[in-house]
Amino acid sequence: MSPAVTVTDLTKRYRGVTALDRVSFSLTENRIYGLLGRNGAGKTTLMQIxxxxxFATSGEVTVFGQQPYENEQVLSRVCFIKESQxxxxxxxxxxxxRAARLVHPGWDEKLAQQLVDDFRLPPQRNVRKLSRGMLSSLGIVVGLASRAPLTFFDEPYLGLDAVARQIFYDHLLADYTEHPRTIVLSTHLIDEVSDLIEHVLLIDQGRLLLDAEAETLRGQVVTVSGPVAAVDEFARTGAELHRVLLGATARATVRGDFGPAVHDQARSLGLGLEASSLQELVVRLTTNSNAPAPGADSAGAASKEAVR
Amino acid sequence: MNRALTVARLQFVAWPSVVGWPWGILALSFLINLALFAAMQGDPNVQPTTGGLASIYVVMFIACINTITQDFPFALGLGVSRRSFYLGNVLQFAAQAIGYAAVLYLLAVVEEATDGWGIQLRFFGLPYLWVENPVLRFLGFALPFLLLGFIGIAIALVFKRWGANGMLTLSAAALVVIGGLATLVTWQGWWSAIGGWFADQSGAALLVGWPALLTLPLAAVSYLVIRRATP
Structure with a gap:
């Protein structure tokens, strides 16, 4: 399949701050991507470009094979729902x-009305008088009903309650199944969307840390617990991301290719082994990458646990 | 061009408020003037001429600032190019200027026919900026809309593109240029010559010619600025 998006060596610098640092990746058409990362990681900057x-400082970006800047052919096929709209x-x-219907050629009015009902949006209310959650719902309605071949959702659920978020996920999945398109979901609630996401892009401090299939990742990271020595031995089979010490026992998050043989090994060492969630992987990877980064504000407050 | 038309339509989705504000304010201004001068009837010293017509131009000036600070981020967020937004915005604003000028022209005709609404009130027709030719007179209502509108668009774009620092720089530059010119003129004693120059200009030149000459470069510069502005 042709790529919907290709990004090559994309760099964005604001005065003194590098928001994106030589980021390269591509997005295949008709998939759901999770764009993950901490606040200020560069997710919104990336989607804005x-x-x-x-505007990028340097690097190349193509969307549907063309430059997006001032390109009506590209822009009319893209929808960007951002929290700060x-x-x-x-x-x-x-x-x-009505404005969104004018702009988006693929707009589905029936879906829009259905979503307005489901989210209990008051059609006659002035947008400036909507609550934070309602404003988020409005963005979601526009994003889903636009049926844009490339849709970005940047933190789309700020202020939304659990029920409304579930409505969003359900509609997203249902509509995506019926009308496949490329969706990029930027979010903090990783556990909630981990079943939705097919591919993960993880950004931290402007750098791309991870560009992998969600399915592959799921088996790749495990949490192992048991006596320190046994954990030490097991950790050598992969890359240790994180460790908590509790007296003579340790609990470590390890990333690697774990086949059945490794599971047997863990059992023979008397270790408890469990698959880590996507959220845990993201947390471990991004806290880890904080440490060596120069000038990072990784205050020890983030965790008092012994790292490595 | 299609997308520009879409933008123009997009800016009219809430048309009652778009049209309602300028005409509502103008109607209010007119009614107050009408009541005021009706109450002063009989005083031979009163010449019922007012500047109340300016209210509609001021409202449109503010509306143009709002199109950049509010409609621009919204339209770009929906997926419109800067070029299409600018063209569409100019299109809808020019359409309003032409339509509103036509209505104001008609009201001025009615004002003359009714002998100033029965009380010699000069509200829509300005005696000291008189234009005889009907086409020029119509343009005399339309061009000030465009000039003020593009001044508003240009100022708002400076803010949008360069932020508060841009506005401060612009204000400082304006202060230096205007203050410098005023000093120069006073020092050289040119004020009477300048006053004479203005007095010599016809109403058509002041309402049509000069506004058109100033509007065109403003429109061109605004286009260049918006092409690199972020929402």
């Missing part, structure tokens, strides 16, 4: 939906 709302003060909810 991909949708031509921001502002609306003109004279618009009501139904005005925003």
């Amino acid at each position: 991909l949708t031509a709302q921001g 502002t609306y003109p003060s004279n618009l009501r909810v139904h005005h925003v939906l």
Whole structure:
């Protein structure tokens, strides 16, 4: 399949801050991507450049094979729902939906109305008077009903309760199944979306840490616990990401290719072995990468646990 | 071009408020003037001429600032190019200027026919900026909309692209240029010559010619600025 997005050596520097540092990857059409990373990792900057709302310092970006900047052919096929989206003060909810319908050629009005009902959005209310959660819902309605071949959701659920978030996930999956398209979901609630995401991109401090299939990752990271010596021995089979010491026992997160043989080995060493969640992997990888980075504000407050 | 038309339509999705504000404020201004001068009827010293017409131009000026600070981030967020946004925005604003000028022209005609709404009130027709030719008179209503609108667009774009520092730099530069010119003119004693120059200009030149000459470069510069502005 042709790539929906290719990014080559993308760098973005604001005065003194490197928001993106030679990032390269590509997105295949009709898949759901999870763009993960901590606050300020560079996720929003990346999506702004991909949708031509921001400018790169250097590097190449193509969307559907073309430069996105001022390219109507590309932009009309892209929808970018961001948490910080502002609306003109004279618009009501139904005005925003009508505006989105004008701009997006693939707009599905029936779906939009259904979503407005499901999220209990008041169509007559001025957008400036919506609560944070309602504002997020409005973004989600626009993002899903636009049916854009490339849709970005940047923290789409700020202020949304658990029920509304589930409505979002359900609709996203249902609509994606019926109308496949490329979806990039940037989120902090990794556990909630880990079943949704097919491919993971992890950014930390402007660098791409991980570009892998979610399926592959799931078996790759395990948490092993038991006597320190046994854990030490097991940890040598992979890369240790994190360790907690409790007297003579240790609990370590290890990344590697763990086949059945390794599981047998763990059992023979008397170790407890469990698969780690995607969230745990992300947490371990991003706290780990903090340590060696120069000038990182990795205050020890993040964890008092012994790392390595 | 299609996308530009889409933007123009997009800016009218809430058309009652778009059209309602300028005309509502103008109607209010007109009614207050009407009541005021009706109450002063009989005083021979009163010449019922007002500047209330300026209110609609001020509202449109503010509306143009809002299109950049509010509509621009919204339209770009929906997936419109800067070029299409700019063209569409200019299109919708020019359409408003032409339509509103036509209505103001008609109201000025009615004002004359009714002898100033029965009380010699000059609200829509300005005696000291009189234009005889009907086409020029119509343009005399339309061009000030465009000039003020593009001044608003240009200022808002400076803010959008360069932020508060850009605004401060612009204000400082304006202060230096205007203050410097004023000093120069005072020092050289040119004020009366400048006053004379303005007095010599016809109403058409002040309402149509000069605004058109100033609007064009503003529109061109604004286009260059918006092409690198971020929402």
